[in-house]
Amino acid sequence: DRGAGEGQLQADRQAEVAAAAEALRAGGLVILPTETVYGLGANAADPAAVAAIFEAKGRPRFNPLIAHVADLETAARIAVFDDRAHALAREFWPGPLTIVAPIRDPEAVCDLARAGLDTVAIRVPGHPLSRAVLAAFGGAVVAPSANRSGRPSPTTYDDAMAETGDKAAAHLDGGPCAVGLESTVVSVLEGEVRLLRPGAVTRVQLQQIVGRLAEAQDDAKRSPGRLALHYAPDAPVRINAKTPEAGEAYLAFGPWPESPRVFNLSPTGDLAEAAANLFAFLRAADRIRPSAIAVAPIPEEGLGEAINDRLRRAAGYVG
Template sequence: MSGKYATETLAADKGGIGHAAEILRAGGLIAVPTETVYGLAARADSDIAVAKIYEAKGRPSFNPLIVHVPSRRAASTIAEFSPQADALADAHWPGPLTLVLPRRRDARLAAAITAGLETVALRVPNHPVMREILALVDFPLAAPSANRSGYISPTSAQHVLSSLEGRIDGVIDGGICSAGLESTIVAVRGDGSTQVLRPGPIELTSGTGGAAARGMIEAPGQLASHYAPGKPLRLDANRAASDEFFIGYGEVSGDCSLSPSGSLEEAASRLYGCLHLGAASQKRRIAVAPVPDKGIGRAINDRLRRAATPPD
């Protein structure tokens, strides 16, 4: 793929991470591994840098970004924390939980990050590469998934390059992401109630709901059509048609298996990898075996339903 960037693949070592930090300071774009998926990082305090994220991904301007910070203390300079938000942060940070909170009026963020909302999405990641980068720079990082908007999320450096090579400055090759699904997103309301806006690796027993619940997009991952492989996707299949790439689960085998042993955690970590294989196959369609809708299986099925929904 040609583009205006010569995309570098950087090692996940001191030299590569240091070079990535230099590019970020200069307003560039670097794909970085996290425990969830690879994120497309840019300095969150720069309108120009954040605009590059939207341009590289082809992301709609109404879809806000998640801001990554090194600590709860850093997060408190950006958002207002209630006792309920404090409890969630204490329990799950650093880790795959994003909190949607009221934005502080003095927060130094690019305007496009919040997409015109009075809230901001914040996360303290737990991946050593992302944490090292955040320790090297003195600004927060906006970092949505490092792929073209609406398509399959990346869990490897090669996935990033297949979508964004020539559109970003570099990618740090940190191997395969462990969780394999984007973070759980929880909004903490003014009355102290919480709402899960996107299911993910962390299971919470609060209220749930998507964009329709409040009539607007409040956080990433709420679009009806998302994570799409670029070809029709059939769910809850027990066998494949001749023109289908079949993704199995448990005792149902296929061209690729989410987890032969029936582990939902393994299925989550392999979901996007299998979808990438299906997208690259010669088959016209993809079929996926049933995945139990419990535990992290609810997050897996959320991604699959959105991937199977045709774009408007």
């Protein structure tokens, strides 16, 4: 069980699910809740619909998208999964792990969606609404985070609507995202597993399934979309701040006195709670128009690796 993202879909939402699947078939974009962050979805096989995603986000076209599918069988028809990819998928799907593998069916996830690469990034999301839409639609849905390019990922329906809602033909409210950070991205190529983007599934969890991970390559090669300034609010972000300065908002971690300028990621120092709050609190801190957003040091263990990755990028440092 992976938490609040899973569960049974209420019967009264079937009409919304059918409408979203229909919008995808018609080439439209869909605000799609997942357990990680809200996505902006399109039919992966439709180049015009995929082009509309890049347009809506202002996203550079060299940055490939993640294909979302209903189950492992569909994934294995689209990509070439070796034993390790299968083992990872069986352990973590549905859930916040994206697997980059050689493309098998280049029509199912079009060239533009893959940014011309001969590999494809694919995952089965855990949220019941996205799974229902994927099952009703049948094919692959590419869905980047629903923010405009460079901004924090939306983790609530309202934030997703504010970012790209006007570009979508269907909108699904799945409540606040249980995980709050994007999926972990690994490549499984030529028998080697590499961590391309730290995320909700931790390095240790991966090692428990596949043993040692191969050495990471340099940032540009690792994952084409990993730009230096990313996930950024309007205010500058100052990381590893033991205490805030006058005029700053403060994202605390652990016990800290309450104040209107303080947003505590987790008063008890819980990394899962901090991950779930991170993007929403960056946005909330931004709204008080501070001189900067100072962020407390976050331990680099477990989920902390992914939190610190996002914070370094929000602050403008390359990971």
